[in-house]
Amino acid sequence: MKFIHLKQIWEQFRSNRFFGFLSLFGMSIPVMVIMIMVLKIDLSIHPGGPERNNDQMLFLNQMKITRADGSYAWGGLPVGMIEKHFARMAPQNRLAFSASETTTMFRETNALDLSLRYTNAGFWQVFDFEFLQGHPYTRGNVKDQDNVAVISRSLKERLFNQSEVAGKTLKLDGHTFRVIGVVQKVNSLARNTYAQVWLPYTWRRHSTTTPYYNRTGAYGLTFRSSGGWGFPDIRRQVRDLKRKVNHLNDEGTRVLFAGPAQAAEIYFRAYRDPQAYKGVIMSYIGVAGKALIILLLPALNLVSINLTRIQERSQEIAIRKAFGATRKSLTYRIMGENAVLTLAGGFLGLVLAYLAAFLFKDQIFTAYFVADAQQAMIQMNYGVFFILILVSLIFSILSGWIPAMRISRLNPAYVLKGGAL
Amino acid sequence: MQTMIYLESISKVYQTRNIETLALDQISLSIQRGEFVSVMGPSGCGKSTLLNVMGLLDNPTQGKIMLEGIEVQGYSDKSLAGLRNQKLGFVFQNFHLIPSLNVRDNVALPLLYRKMANDQRKRLTREVLEQVGLTHRAQHYPSELSGGQCQRVAVARAVVGQPEIILADEPTGNLDSKMGEDIMLLLQSLNKEMGTTVVMVTHDRKLADETRRIVHLFDGRQVN
């Protein structure tokens, strides 16, 4: 397309701002809504960072206990159950468990709210942390309840500036910890790994007075599969384990595990009652369907705008035809105008989505149990954006094509005398 | 002399819901290259219809049209567009400028559909705007112009591509006699110097007399 044609598209837009903006916003708002929707799902299922390989992982973060009297309790898993059963079932470097907490660290001049995470040693092998300095703690450290801690880069920068952390200490809840490692900042949407300080789980106070098998706890588990230890093996072993635990329980008291499940399953289940949940694939189809419906709005909008506008512009088109425009060039022109508007609207939608994501982080992410939504790192899914733009381009081109073909077929004299389509 | 436009028993019937209007009735006409022809006749006698048919903007109901000895019936859309663009320049009775484009872009319209360098397009547009005395209005939009100025833009647009045939439907209708005379002079000079064939509809006897040939229409028929 010659530059002058683009210029005239701009003139066209300028001379009819109302329709121009209508199609522009008609396009950008749905794109924004879909991008935010996708952002939320995508970041929850693929938070990246240490959880970037979560397609090899199964998660078991919650359990339910029902009792004979009809009462029930939901919660994490108790540490006793993990130590007695799960730790024995899984290969040492394939099982991670951790519990998160927040605490306040008092410093000379101010107080810092911190996210803590108590973990086992396998945690560092199951997840792919990027160590900037030092190293993780070992099984020995955990067993002996050594005063060791791993901290995030952002916390290191706040506490120790740019210096090396070797020999530095950290005071938390009255105990002093040696900083033995610094890891890259973790996205707060990575719900199984996020923290600013990681400590051996043996530091976590827990009541051991009640039996481990009929109480809920605070821990979440992650299993990382391997060639010889696949998802079916893990699932079967957990089933066996549940049977064993239930044997220990009183008549009528039963333990149920919400898992082990993959990240996507956990995300989609969280929003649905068990009856409505039809599996990960159906959930994705549901999301795509929703997006399509949202996208249908600008498509219909474009079609109707095109139909009314083409009527209005029939004079212009007849004039162009009288001075040598071919049917083809007119059709291309109208479709080109649509494509330009669609592309512009799409990119505007992406910008709006970024803006909304930064302005409304809390509203977007806190609903899904994320502790520090403000710390969420936004990463748009450009694959989805590309598909959106492609689909809308097809819609918009088709919506311009039919009226364009119709009008470009007319004889100019008829239209210029005021004849209708 | 070569026949530029040849019409053979052209009829045009407008079919509306319950009446048929015979706007052109068996018109046969042959116009030579370089001729300057006026078309006269009372309102509604079919002058505009005749011009539209000659300009390939409308299809006749019956009859044969030849341009430079070639029959145009059955030409593809692309060839027709090419003929309109290269050979024909149209001045519409009610201007028909594009409201969203300024004067310069309106005038340059026929050149847009030709393979032409930007510079050349700009130069041609500038020259023709000067000829019709609208250089100072180049950036204005049609809604900001008087009827006479619109008329001159329409004339400029018709002549900018230096077509071999100019079809002008009352090009002086909205102009005072001085301005009308200027447009007439422009058409005459194109006719004399470039050998452009001009067919002009007019109600003005004085202007018609300045042309070599007058075609009289009455009720869709040619009368002499």
Ligand SMILES: Nc1ncnc2c1ncn2[C@@H]1O[C@H](COP(=O)(O)OP(=O)(O)OP(=O)(O)O)[C@@H](O)[C@H]1O
């Ligand atoms: N699209 C149309 N549908 C029906 N009838 C039409 C149409 N266009 C023109 N006519 C009729 O055809 C006849 C010729 O019209 P045309 O516009 O050619 O007249 P004209 O000679 O140019 O008149 P004027 O001098 O007023 O411009 C008129 O009777 C008119 O009513």
Ligand SMILES: [Mg+2]
């Ligand atoms: Mg007329």
